[in-house]
Amino acid sequence: MQKYQILNKINLSDTISLFEIYAPLIAKSAKAGQFVILRYTQAGERVPVTLVDWNKEKGTITVIIQAIGKSTVLFNTLKTGECFDSVAGPLGQAIEIKNYGTAAVVGGGVGIAEILPIAKALKAAGNKIVSILGARTANLLILEKEMQEISDTFVIATDDGSKGQKGMVTDALKTLHENGVKIDAGFIIGPIPMMKFTARLMVQLGIKPYASLNPIMLDGTGMCGCCRVEVNGETKFACVDGPMFEAENINFDNLMKRTSEYTQEQKQKLEEFEKNHKCKIGLH
Ligand SMILES: Cc1cc2nc3c(=O)[nH]c(=O)nc-3n(C[C@H](O)[C@H](O)[C@H](O)COP(=O)(O)OP(=O)(O)OC[C@H]3O[C@@H](n4cnc5c(N)ncnc54)[C@H](O)[C@@H]3O)c2cc1C
Ligand code: FES
Structure with a gap:
C-alpha cells in the first residue's frame, strides 16, 4: 500500500465524495474535531478537510469533500488507487468531550x-x-x-x-x-x-x-x-x-x-480548470 493512497472512493451525491485514505500515523492519533490538509501535487493548493473517521488497525482515515472550487473539483475526479502527494495532520484542537447532558x-x-x-x-x-x-x-x-x-x-x-x-x-x-x-x-x-x-x-x-x-x-x-x-x-x-x-x-x-475576499480569483481558477480538464470532470 502506498502512503496517502485512496483505498476507497464513494460518491455520496453529485458533488460530495467520501475518500478512505491510507495514512497510518494520522489514524493512530486522530481525535474528534481535528482536520488534515490535503495536497494532490507538491505545487498544489493546501486544502483543509475534517477527519470524519479513522481506523488505527487498517491505518486509514476518512474524509468527505464537497467539490466547490478548483482543488475540490480536481479531488472529485480522483479514483480509488490514486494517491495524494501529502496529507498533513491531525491538525487543530480536539473538542472537549464530556457529558453535557x-x-x-x-x-x-x-x-x-x-x-x-x-x-x-x-x-x-x-x-x-x-x-x-x-x-x-x-x-x-x-x-x-x-x-x-x-x-x-x-x-x-x-x-x-x-x-x-x-x-x-x-x-x-x-x-x-x-x-x-x-x-x-x-x-x-x-x-x-x-x-x-x-x-x-x-x-x-x-x-x-x-x-x-x-x-x-x-x-x-x-x-x-x-x-x-x-x-x-x-x-x-x-x-x-x-x-x-x-x-x-x-x-x-x-x-x-x-x-469571500478571493471569490473573483477562485471563480476564474475554477473556470480555467474546467476548460482544461473537460474530459476528466464528470468521469469519477
Ligand atoms: C478546518 C476546516 C475544515 C474543513 N472541512 C471540510 C470538509 O470536511 N469537507 C469539505 O468539503 N470542506 C471542508 N472545508 C472547506 C474546504 O477546505 C474548502 O471548501 C476548500 O478549501 C475549497 O478549495 P477549492 O480550491 O476547491 O475552492 P476555492 O476556489 O478555494 O473556493 C471556492 C468557493 O468556496 C468558498 N470557500 C473557499 N474556502 C472555503 C472554506 N474554507 N470554507 C467555506 N467555503 C470556502 C469560496 O468563498 C468560494 O466561493 C474545511 C475548511 C476548514 C478551514
Ligand atoms: S492557517 Fe496559517 S495561521 Fe492558521
Whole structure:
C-alpha cells in the first residue's frame, strides 16, 4: 500500500465524495474535531478537510469533500488507487468531550459529515444526542443512516420541504424547543450564515453553542495568520486554537467577509480548470 493512497472512493451525491485514505500515523492519533490538509501535487493548493473517521488497525482515515472550487473539483475526479502527494495532520484542537447532558449536533450540507465524529464521541461520553440535519433539498442530504443510528432524537430540515420539516435548521430547533425538548449544549457545523443564526437562537433558548469555523487556511500550524477569526473580541487562529469555538461571541460577519475576499480569483481558477480538464470532470 502506498502512503496517502485512496483505498476507497464513494460518491455520496453529485458533488460530495467520501475518500478512505491510507495514512497510518494520522489514524493512530486522530481525535474528534481535528482536520488534515490535503495536497494532490507538491505545487498544489493546501486544502483543509475534517477527519470524519479513522481506523488505527487498517491505518486509514476518512474524509468527505464537497467539490466547490478548483482543488475540490480536481479531488472529485480522483479514483480509488490514486494517491495524494501529502496529507498533513491531525491538525487543530480536539473538542472537549464530556457529558453535557443532552447535546444537539446541527449539520448543514457537507457539515453533516464534519459533525458525525463529534456526535459519535459525545454519544460515547454518555450524552443524549439530538441531531438536526439541514440541506437545501433532499438529494443533498448525506449520512442520514449513520446519524440516525447514534441519535436519540433525529430531525431533518430541508429548505424546499422535500424531506423532513420544511424550513431551516433554526425552525427545527424552535419546534423541538416548543415541544419541550431540553438541550444543554449545541455543536454546529455548516455554512457561515447557518452557524451564525443557529448560535444566536441557541443563546436565546439557553443552550451553550459551539461552532466549527472554516476560514481560508494556508499552513494550518499557526504561522501565517491567514485563518484569524474574532472570538470574544480576541483574535484567534482557527487552525491551532480551533476550529471549534464557543459561539456566543464569534464575529461571523467578519468571517464571512474574509472567506469571500478571493471569490473573483477562485471563480476564474475554477473556470480555467474546467476548460482544461473537460474530459476528466464528470468521469469519477
Ligand atoms: C478546518 C476546516 C475544515 C474543513 N472541512 C471540510 C470538509 O470536511 N469537507 C469539505 O468539503 N470542506 C471542508 N472545508 C472547506 C474546504 O477546505 C474548502 O471548501 C476548500 O478549501 C475549497 O478549495 P477549492 O480550491 O476547491 O475552492 P476555492 O476556489 O478555494 O473556493 C471556492 C468557493 O468556496 C468558498 N470557500 C473557499 N474556502 C472555503 C472554506 N474554507 N470554507 C467555506 N467555503 C470556502 C469560496 O468563498 C468560494 O466561493 C474545511 C475548511 C476548514 C478551514
Ligand atoms: S492557517 Fe496559517 S495561521 Fe492558521
